[in-house]
Amino acid sequence: MGFADQRFTVNLSILFTELPLLERPAAAAAAGFGAVELWWPWVDSPTPDRSELEALKKAIEDAGVRLTGLNFYAGRLPGPDRGALSVPGEESEKFRANIEVTADFAHSLGCTALNALYGNRVDGTDPAEQDALALENLALAARAADRIDAVLLIEALNAAESPLYPLVSAPAAVGITDKVNEATGLGNARFLMDLYHLSMNGEDLPSVIERYAARTGHVQIADNPGRGAPGTGSLPLEDLLDRLRKAGYEGRVGLEYKPGDRPSAEAFAWLPTGARAAR
Structure with missing residues (x-):
């Protein structure tokens, strides 16, 4: 097996960011990719003007790539203010306003995976209150995803970079998926199995794969340390992806790494060309 046997999608919110948003789909296509994913692109607006949505839709369609994954509104990423749906007040209201906007935009492009970041703990707020709010909002997001025949993804981040984020292990994130489904x-x-975040948390990645491959709706990768391209750190990513395939995971693998001090188009030398093209 190996990298050549995977189906990769490139995340346009961390790669090709040296370009304006509307130029990134074409740049990904020029690099040989047939599929892209995005964090919510309008970090200050959960409900952007329709003209902005239509412009991005056109850029994706004109580039000939497929949008395969999209985040709900989650505040400004990357950064410490991760997520909105469990934050009482204005942020959770923004998340709710964004749910149908995200679902409709994803549906217009055939996207079938929506990612909802859980949200940070807030000083002075009872964690139980936040968890109840999160479950309520995740249920709304799951219903919106179901309406467009999509899955709702729930992700573990890492405690070093997101110290206030409560889902910093695979069991914690999977436990929330169980609650939402119930x-x-x-x-x-x-x-959403992000091997970089899980490795930053010190988890036994082969064990995580064995336990949760069947529960996984999407996989994302970056090397560790550094969150760079495969081969820039010490994670055995090729072996881990082979383990995932053998465990039954047949989905795409999102490239969510930093390109380093070079244009993003030069950050894929490790990747066989044939693994980029699948739509």
């Missing part, structure tokens, strides 16, 4: 009865909440 609350909705839909069964469409799935684990």
